[in-house]
Amino acid sequence: MSAAAEEGSARTPWALTAPALMLFVGVLLIPLAMTVMLSFHDWGQYKGIEPVFILKNWREIATDPYYAEMFWRTFRIAILTTLLTALLGAPEAYILNRMSGRWKSFFLLVILGPLLISVVARTLGWALLFGGNNGLVNKLLMSLGVIRSPIPFMFTETGVVVALAHVMMPFMVLSVWAALQRLDPQIENAAMSLGAGPVTIIRRIIMPQIMPGVLSGAIIVFSLSASAFATPAIIGGRRLKVAATLAYDEFLNTLNWPLGAAVATLLLVALVLIVVGSNALIERRYAEVFR
Amino acid sequence: MRRNGPLALIFHTVFVIVMVAPILVVCLVAFTPEGFLSLPTNGFSLRWFRTIANYPEFIHAFWVSLGLGALSSFVALLFAVPAALAIARYRFRGRDALAALFLSPLMIPHVVLGIAFLRFFTSAGLGGSFAALIIAHVIIVFPFALRLTLAVATGMDRTVEMAAVSLGAGGWTLFRRVTLPLILPGVISGWALAFIQSFDDLTMTVFLAAPGTETLPVRMFLYIQDNIDPLVTSVSACVIAITMTALILLDRFYGLDRVLAGKGDTGR
Numbered sequence: 001m002s003a004a005a006e007e008g009s010a011r012t013p014w015a016l017t018a019p020a021l022m023l024f025v026g027v028l029l030i031p032l033a034m035t036v037m038l039s040f041h042d043w044g045q046y047k048g049i050e051p052v053f054i055l056k057n058w059r060e061i062a063t064d065p066y067y068a069e070m071f072w073r074t075f076r077i078a079i080l081t082t083l084l085t086a087l088l089g090a091p092e093a094y095i096l097n098r099m100s101g102r103w104k105s106f107f108l109l110v111i112l113g114p115l116l117i118s119v120v121a122r123t124l125g126w127a128l129l130f131g132g133n134n135g136l137v138n139k140l141l142m143s144l145g146v147i148r149s150p151i152p153f154m155f156t157e158t159g160v161v162v163a164l165a166h167v168m169m170p171f172m173v174l175s176v177w178a179a180l181q182r183l184d185p186q187i188e189n190a191a192m193s194l195g196a197g198p199v200t201i202i203r204r205i206i207m208p209q210i211m212p213g214v215l216s217g218a219i220i221v222f223s224l225s226a227s228a229f230a231t232p233a234i235i236g237g238r239r240l241k242v243a244a245t246l247a248y249d250e251f252l253n254t255l256n257w258p259l260g261a262a263v264a265t266l267l268l269v270a271l272v273l274i275v276v277g278s279n280a281l282i283e284r285r286y287a288e289v290f291r
Numbered sequence: 292m293r294r295n296g297p298l299a300l301i302f303h304t305v306f307v308i309v310m311v312a313p314i315l316v317v318c319l320v321a322f323t324p325e326g327f328l329s330l331p332t333n334g335f336s337l338r339w340f341r342t343i344a345n346y347p348e349f350i351h352a353f354w355v356s357l358g359l360g361a362l363s364s365f366v367a368l369l370f371a372v373p374a375a376l377a378i379a380r381y382r383f384r385g386r387d388a389l390a391a392l393f394l395s396p397l398m399i400p401h402v403v404l405g406i407a408f409l410r411f412f413t414s415a416g417l418g419g420s421f422a423a424l425i426i427a428h429v430i431i432v433f434p435f436a437l438r439l440t441l442a443v444a445t446g447m448d449r450t451v452e453m454a455a456v457s458l459g460a461g462g463w464t465l466f467r468r469v470t471l472p473l474i475l476p477g478v479i480s481g482w483a484l485a486f487i488q489s490f491d492d493l494t495m496t497v498f499l500a501a502p503g504t505e506t507l508p509v510r511m512f513l514y515i516q517d518n519i520d521p522l523v524t525s526v527s528a529c530v531i532a533i534t535m536t537a538l539i540l541l542d543r544f545y546g547l548d549r550v551l552a553g554k555g556d557t558g559r
Contacts, residue, residue, distance in 0.1 A: 016377035017389055020370040020433070024392055028430050031411035035403070038410055092306045095299045107303075109547065111310050117534050118491045120508050120515070121527035125313025127519055128320060128328065136316070166313060198296075227400030229494040234515055244402040244494065251406060251498060264406045271400060 039262035049257055057262040067263070074242040074267075077160055077232070078225035082218045084165040089172030090214050094206065096173070097180045108177070115170040119230045126163035127234055130154045155237040164231045168224060172217040179213025212286045219278055223271050243267045314531065321528035323521050339525035349526055351503075352510035356490055359421070359506060363428035364436065364485035368478060370429070371436040376470070379444035394434045404431065405498030412499065419501025427499055431492060432485035439484060439545070443477025480545035487537050490530075 039057055042050040061067045096107055114122060129136050130153035138150040153159035183206070191205050229244040236242065241249070243263060250260030295303070316330075323329050324336035343349055371393075377383075378390055396404065404427070412423040455469045471478070493508040500509045507530060514523055541547055 010383070013377035013381035013383045013386070016373040020374040020393060021389065023370055023429070024433075027408075027411070027426050028396070031407035032399075032403075034410050034414070035407040088306065091299075091302060095295050095303045098295050098299075107307060110307060112547075113538065114310060114314060116487050116491070116538060117314060118493075118508055118511075118527070118530050120493055120511050121317055121530055122313055124511075124515060124519070124523060124527055125315075125317045127515075128316050128524070129313060131328070163313075166310065169310065223398075223400075227402055227494075229402055229497070230512065233512070244400070247402055247406060248497065251409065257410070261406060261410070264400075264403045267400060268403045272398075275398070 035261050036265050038258055039265045041258045043256050043258045057259045060259065061262055061266065070241050070246055071243060071266075071270075073157070073240070074226055074244075077157055077164065077242060078222050080157075080161045081164045081168060081225040082222045084161065085169050085172040085221050086214050086218055088165075089169055089217065090176045090210065093173045093176035093180060093213075094202075094210070097177060111173055112170045114166075115174075119167055120234070122167055123163055123231045123234045126159070126166065126231075127154065130159055130235070154235065155240060157236075157240065159235045160232050160240065163235045164225050164228055167228070167231055168221040171220045171224070172214075175217030175220065176210055176213040179210045183209050212282060215278070215282045215286075219275055219282075223275050226271060227267060317524050318528045318531065320521060321525040323524075325521075328519065328521055328524075339521040340529075342522055343525060343529075346522070348505070349507070349510055352505050352507045353529075355421070355504060356507040359424055359428055360486040360489040363425050363489050364432055364482045366425065367429045367433045367436040367485055368440070368482055371433055371481065372440055372474070372478060375437050375440035375444050376474075379441055379447075393437050396431050397434045401431070401492065401494035402498075405495040408495065409498045419499070419504060421504050424496065424499055424504055424506075427495060428489045428492070431495060432488045435484045435488055436481040439481035440474060440477045443474045447473055476544050480541055483537050483541045483544070487534060487541075490533070490537075 038049075040053050040055070042052050042054055042056060044050070092111070096104060096111070099107065130138075134150065135153065137153065138147075141147045142150065151158060153162065187205055188201055191201050196204070227244055228242070229248065232240065232242045233245050233248070236245070244267070247260045247263045247267070250256045250263065254260075319330055320328055321339055322335040322337070323331045324334060324338060374389075374393060378386060408423065408427045408430075409418070412418050412420070412427075415423075417423040451473065452465065452469055455465055460469065491508060492506075493512055496506050497509050497512060500506055505513070507526070511523055511526055511530075538547065
């Protein structure tokens with residue numbers, strides 16, 4: 001009797017997870033494997049997809065400078081977006097954390113709420129604000145005397161980075177904010193009582209402690225920016241291609257699926273390597289903070 | 292703790308304005324009485340909201356999105372609730388690997404998922420169908436359904452269940468009458484967050500949708516690619532309003548701060 005009960009309890013977790021496991025193997029792992037295989041198939045304008053094993057698509061990506069330029073642009077946009085969110089998001093999280101209760105939760109809602117609002121709607125907002133050379137942003141910056149002549153935002157990398165930074169900002173604020181919650185406010189007071197000025201406190205006390213939060217936020221922002229689709233497609237237009245929009249074009253316009261699959265596979269592999277690699281680095285560097 | 296100085300407050304004000312501006316401008320332009328993109332300086336008008344009625348493809352896309360979000364989130368919960376209970380209560384071999392697998396859709400770029408599902412469903416003869424969209428959306432909303440259920444199931448007081456068992460309840464009765472009511476707040480919030488994720492997804496869905504199964508974000512995206520006029524702003528304003536409603540629901544049942552805090556780490 002007791003043996004039977006034990007056996008039953010050993011099988012229970014597997015019985016409970018089996019449906020989800022079968023779902024994931026059937027409609028996630030198999031399609032991903034099929035995509036990797038697709039990238040080795042041949043394709044021709046008239047013959048369509050031929051299920052053979054060749055390296056044609058991979059050779060094309062490796063040799064044609066167009067793809068190198070496109071991937072470099074993708075990662076450049078992602079890096080700049082990450083820097084922008086870190087430089088602005090980290091101080092904002094710090095300021096938020098010092099506000100009093102009611103204001104803190106109100107502004108947290110205002111800043112994090114956009115996370116759940118449609119990316120298309122948010123990017124449309126930036127398209128409206130940029131809108132040509134006499135868009136609202138340019139008018140404002142010129143009337144404030146920040147710039148002399150209008151900056152072209154639409155269909156440029158500058159515009160994509162600004163809009164993308166806005167889309168990704170909540171992730172950074174959230175990540176730094178979580179790090180700030182683990183910080184003991186008494187340390188700040190102790191530093192002050194020992195005569196440290198505000199700059200010293202931020203540089204020597206706050207910065208080292210929230211750095212893991214900034215870095216893990218940076219990983220999230222970077223990987224989401226490098227694979228972003230809606231914002232580069234709407235703000236960047238048809239000419240400013242990044243990995244996601246190029247894969248979209250290969251699949252739905254050119255119909256060269258194997259080449260599109262190779263671009264997507266490369267993007268996935270590159271991102272997984274970067275994310276796993278930097279996670280390992282951060283965890284080694286800040287092992288004591290995570291403990 | 293020290294207060295924020297004037298410089299910090301100026302920074303904060305500019306920051307908040309920049310965060311809100313794009314969303315606000317969309318909602319404002321939606322109320323313009325003019326026939327072109329402009330801020331409503333000469334009074335507000337509902338003209339562009341009424342115009343939506345002349346575009347049945349937007350109305351249809353809205354119903355597709357609504358049905359898809361509701362149904363795929365529900366199906367995801369059917370799989371996620373048992374899995375969450377198993378992960379929360381049992382220590383078994385492969386538990387961490389399973390949890391990682393179930394959260395992996397958060398890590399895989401949606402463009403890659405879109406391509407993988409397009410290839411898969413086209414070979415299966417389901418290309419462009421609503422069924423394919425449902426299955427694909429179940430996968431992408433699964434992590435959200437799982438995580439919120441998991442959070443409630445982990446912190447649950449199990450003495451009530453033990454009392455029920457001692458009174459002779461077992462199996463299905465135990466789940467339906469005791470366990471489910473206890474984890475219900477997490478389940479409902481999981482559903483609402485999953486719904487929002489499904490309702491807003493563009494990147495993956497744009498690969499799978501065909502005329503007739505286009506969702507609202509896909510329809511909006513394709514429309515914006517051709518031209519930007521006040522019509523898309525009024526549609527966007529409606530989308531923003533729907534998301535806000537779901538947000539309020541989430542806040543009531545679960546607390547928005549907890550939902551958002553869970554979204555920050557990508558499933559590590």
